[in-house]
Amino acid sequence: MKKRNLLKRTIISVLLLLAIPVSYFAISILLTFTTVNGNTAEFNNQNKTVYLSTNGVHLDIIIPKQDIDPGLLENLIHLEREEYISFGWGNENFYINTPTWGDLTFRNAFQAMFLNGPTLMHVTRYKQKSSTWIEVRLDETALKKLNHYIQRSFQRDNTGSTIILVNAGYSEHDNFYKANGGYSCLKTCNTWVNTAFKESGLKASYWTPFDFGLIRKYERSI
Known part of the structure; x- marks a missing residue:
C-alpha cells in the first residue's frame, strides 16, 4: 500500500x-495570435519605415539612423557611413556568454528564464538594408513613441549618458549598453519588442515570448 x-x-x-x-x-x-492595434494602421499617414529582424529566435528593431531621436543617437557609438541601427534587449549573462547557439548551456538558459537577471541593450550598426528584414510602415507619432520606448530601456549614469560595456560586442559593428528591467520567462527579448510596438500604437500580439508572432503579422501585410 x-x-x-x-x-x-x-x-x-x-x-x-x-x-x-x-x-x-x-x-x-x-x-x-491575439492581435492588438490591428486597425490603427488604416487611419495613419504611414510615411516612415522601421524594420524587424530575427536570427530565428530573437527579434531586433531596426531604425534608419536619420529617424532616431537625436537625444538617443548622441549617446550611441556610430559612424557616419552607417545608415541603420538595430536595438535588441536581453539577459546580460545570456548575451555575453552565449554569442552563438553552440554556446548555449542549460545553466545559462535557466538563469535567463527564471532568475530575473540584469539586462543589456544590444546595438548593431549597418551600412545598408538587408533583404531579410521585415518592413513596418508607421507614422510620425508612432515613430516618436517607439524612440521614446527604446530610450527608456537604456540605463543612464549620473550625467544622463548611456553605460557602455567596453570590448563586449561580437564585432566592430555592435556594442552592449546597460539596460533597465529584469529578464524572465514573462519578459523576454521578444516581449520587449512586442511591448514597444503595442505602446507605439502598432499592430502587435497581446503578449508573446516568441519572435514569429510579430513577424507573421507584418509578413502578411507586405
Whole structure:
C-alpha cells in the first residue's frame, strides 16, 4: 500500500511539473495570435519605415539612423557611413556568454528564464538594408513613441549618458549598453519588442515570448 501511494504521489508530482511548461506554451501561443492595434494602421499617414529582424529566435528593431531621436543617437557609438541601427534587449549573462547557439548551456538558459537577471541593450550598426528584414510602415507619432520606448530601456549614469560595456560586442559593428528591467520567462527579448510596438500604437500580439508572432503579422501585410 505504501509503495502504491508513493507511486501515485510521484505520478501526480510529475504531471504537475509537466503542466507548468505545457500551460506556459499553450497560453503563449494563444496570446501570440491575439492581435492588438490591428486597425490603427488604416487611419495613419504611414510615411516612415522601421524594420524587424530575427536570427530565428530573437527579434531586433531596426531604425534608419536619420529617424532616431537625436537625444538617443548622441549617446550611441556610430559612424557616419552607417545608415541603420538595430536595438535588441536581453539577459546580460545570456548575451555575453552565449554569442552563438553552440554556446548555449542549460545553466545559462535557466538563469535567463527564471532568475530575473540584469539586462543589456544590444546595438548593431549597418551600412545598408538587408533583404531579410521585415518592413513596418508607421507614422510620425508612432515613430516618436517607439524612440521614446527604446530610450527608456537604456540605463543612464549620473550625467544622463548611456553605460557602455567596453570590448563586449561580437564585432566592430555592435556594442552592449546597460539596460533597465529584469529578464524572465514573462519578459523576454521578444516581449520587449512586442511591448514597444503595442505602446507605439502598432499592430502587435497581446503578449508573446516568441519572435514569429510579430513577424507573421507584418509578413502578411507586405
